[in-house]
Amino acid sequence: MAKYSTGGAGGNAGGNCELCGAEDADLRTANVAGARLEVCADCAQHGDDTSDSSDDDSRSDSDRKRRAAQNTARIDDARTGDSTHWEEGGTDYEDDQLPYLVTDYGKRLTSARQDAGLQLEELAEELDIDESDLLAVEQGRATQAGVGGSVISKLEDRLDVDLAES
Numbered sequence: 001m002a003k004y005s006t007g008g009a010g011g012n013a014g015g016n017c018e019l020c021g022a023e024d025a026d027l028r029t030a031n032v033a034g035a036r037l038e039v040c041a042d043c044a045q046h047g048d049d050t051s052d053s054s055d056d057d058s059r060s061d062s063d064r065k066r067r068a069a070q071n072t073a074r075i076d077d078a079r080t081g082d083s084t085h086w087e088e089g090g091t092d093y094e095d096d097q098l099p100y101l102v103t104d105y106g107k108r109l110t111s112a113r114q115d116a117g118l119q120l121e122e123l124a125e126e127l128d129i130d131e132s133d134l135l136a137v138e139q140g141r142a143t144q145a146g147v148g149g150s151v152i153s154k155l156e157d158r159l160d161v162d163l164a165e166s
Helices: 053-080 105-115 120-127 131-138 149-159
Strands: 028-032 035-039 049-051
Touching: 105 131, 105 149, 120 131, 120 149, 131 149
Parallel strands: none
Antiparallel strands: 028 035, 028 049
């Protein structure tokens, strides 16, 4: 018998599991990969949700209410959000612009640091920069992490390595 149902009459008509085709009088409704199927007890264990239709209605209603509450909270946070904490401190991009970096700047920095026999923590402390900024540069995420150009300059000077394009 075919592994997957082609739809048929629906419900328990036919009495076969819509996943494995087993003939079973005790079929259950299960959500399998987003599809509601009539399946046997063995296949029901692999579904996302096995329940009676009356339970499905209450469960979907509670899920809907939970998602609505989450969305309301997100909208409220966005509406009443205070952006001043993003403007205080941090990198001043006008005064500390990140230069264009060479393609393999992260690998170059990691190699130079290791050649100098320094750990991340030691180099960050010595140069008075955040360890997270140093790690971001080594991982090639300087732009995404908002690392300033002064950090790149300090690293280039200390380790005698070219990270910025000339």
